[in-house]
Amino acid sequence: MPISIQDVRETLANVTSQQVGDGMIRQAIRLARTKINLIKRDNISITDVESAQLMYAAYLAFQFELTGLVRKLGSAPLEAQQALTMLRLTAEEYINEIRWTKKGLPVIGSTEGADMENGQDVEL
DSSP: OOOOHHHHHHHTTSOOTTTSOHHHHHHHHHHHHHHHHHHBOTTOOHHHHHHHHHHHHHHHHHHHHHHHHHHHHSSOOHHHHHHHHHHHHHHHHHHHHHBBOTTSOBOOSOSOOOOGGGTOOOOO
């Protein structure tokens, strides 16, 4: 079942539409779906693909909201920055479990890597 706006809200600890708008979440879902579909291995289960899409969409939605907050206030609270980092690391883990490397082998392991060109872990 494709991920929904509500799925992303729940992943972000039930944020409200006033905190993160539906339009932002829709855009995050579209971008996440596109990215994951471009890099996933063919033999990955739909459940794993949707989990990676959900985590990446949650990361993007939170990033969009945090960017807006910075524009409005001039900075973001440290706690929000830390939460964004944790979401990024979690999304990277999910992505690395489902993606192809340049050599066609899945990358499993650390999120310390650099880029797809070198067959390394993806870094968001």
